[in-house]
Amino acid sequence: MNIGEAAEASGVSAKMIRHYESIGLIPKASRSLSGYRTYQESDIHTLGFVRRARRLGFSMKEIKKLVGLWRNKARKSADVKAVVDVQIESLEQKITELEAMKAALKELARRCHGDSRPDCPILEGLAT
Amino acid sequence: MNIGEAAEASGVSAKMIRHYESIGLIPKASRSLSGYRTYQESDIHTLGFVRRARRLGFSMKEIKKLVGLWRNKARKSADVKAVVDVQIESLEQKITELEAMKAALKELARRCHGDSRPDCPILEGLAT
DNA sequence: ATTGACCTTCCCACCGTGGGAGACTTTAGA
DNA sequence: TCTAAAGTCTCCCACGGTGGGAAGGTCAAT
Numbered sequence: 001m002n003i004g005e006a007a008e009a010s011g012v013s014a015k016m017i018r019h020y021e022s023i024g025l026i027p028k029a030s031r032s033l034s035g036y037r038t039y040q041e042s043d044i045h046t047l048g049f050v051r052r053a054r055r056l057g058f059s060m061k062e063i064k065k066l067v068g069l070w071r072n073k074a075r076k077s078a079d080v081k082a083v084v085d086v087q088i089e090s091l092e093q094k095i096t097e098l099e100a101m102k103a104a105l106k107e108l109a110r111r112c113h114g115d116s117r118p119d120c121p122i123l124e125g126l127a128t
Numbered sequence: 129m130n131i132g133e134a135a136e137a138s139g140v141s142a143k144m145i146r147h148y149e150s151i152g153l154i155p156k157a158s159r160s161l162s163g164y165r166t167y168q169e170s171d172i173h174t175l176g177f178v179r180r181a182r183r184l185g186f187s188m189k190e191i192k193k194l195v196g197l198w199r200n201k202a203r204k205s206a207d208v209k210a211v212v213d214v215q216i217e218s219l220e221q222k223i224t225e226l227e228a229m230k231a232a233l234k235e236l237a238r239r240c241h242g243d244s245r246p247d248c249p250i251l252e253g254l255a256t
Numbered sequence: 257a258t259t260g261a262c263c264t265t266c267c268c269a270c271c272g273t274g275g276g277a278g279a280c281t282t283t284a285g286a
Numbered sequence: 287t288c289t290a291a292a293g294t295c296t297c298c299c300a301c302g303g304t305g306g307g308a309a310g311g312t313c314a315a316t
Contacts, residue, residue: 004262014263015305034312036263045255052254057229060302070251077248081240084233084250091230095223101185102219105212112209120205122212123198126180127173130282132293142294143274162281164294188271 003029006039010047020050025064058087131157134167138175148178153192186215 007014017037020026026046029037049070053063065083069075111121135142145165148154154174157165177198181191193211197203239249 002263016303019303034263036312049254055229056233056254057226066251066254069248070255073246075246075248076244077240077246077250078242078244080248080250081237081242084237084240088230088233088237091226091233095226095230098185098219098223098226101183102216102223105184105216105219109209109212109216112205112212114206114209116204116206118201118203118205120197120203120208122205122208123194126177126184126194127198130294141273144272147272164281
């Protein structure tokens with residue numbers, strides 16, 4: 001299987017597959033005589049793993065850990081859970097920040113007439 | 129006032145002040161004979177505006193709009209409000225995404241023993 | 257044999273921020 | 287007055303994650 005088919009099958013773009021290889025997130029693909037990367041079913045599986053982890057917001061660094069744990073049949077499930085717990089906390093923190101921004105903006109917007117006049121509590125709020 | 133003092137006074141790093149100038153977010157600072165940027169109180173005010181907008185999650189592009197509206201005494205408050213409403217929506221969308229990630233992770237974590245055994249529903253979940 | 261689709265590597269872009277090098281200017285202290 | 291330190295200047299590079307595109311090689315079908 002060439003990189004295009006692998007991309008199709010895994011949902012990870014060819015561009016990103018090369019990138020993941022270059023940063024060591026996935027092992028180097030074997031090559032055909034002409035230098036084309038070739039992939040097996042198991043590689044597609046790994047790419048799918050990475051894709052799902054990305055969609056859950058894990059950073060490359062965390063995904064590297066997770067892939068390592070996944071491959072390591074002697075891992076402790078507690079180690080996996082620890083990575084996930086850290087990620088949950090980091091998501092919670094981001095959510096809290098965004099909620100605070102949203103609340104502040106809502107309050108500013110609430111006080112703004114939103115008509116054709118120029119005076120605007122939003123700008124005043126940002127200015128002070 | 130040199131850039132260091134302006135940074136101190138505004139809470140925006142000297143590095144970022146230069147950057148904001150380079151992308152046209154703030155006007156070019158006037159220069160001393162030796163080429164040092166010099167700032168007035170009003171510039172500090174603008175930098176504070178930008179800083180507060182950043183902290184509310186606005187992108188540079190949006191901040192450019194807001195600064196323009198701030199400066200334009202003939203603006204309509206409705207235009208300002210429109211920018212803010214778009215930003216609120218984008219925050220809401222991000223929050224929704226993060227909440228979904230968090231819920232998925234919590235569910236995976238809930239099902240994981242988190243002990244010294246290797247079997248782990250988290251990895252299984254990511255693998256399929 | 258040609259063509260078109262695919263693959264390769266390499267560089268550049270985004271956004272926002274920080275680090276640092278090498279050169280110059282200003283300020284403070286001896 | 288001379289020197290050392292601190293401040294500033296312009297550049298380039300890095301991060302994370304993704305995409306665009308150029309220039310060249312390869313494969314399959316016509």
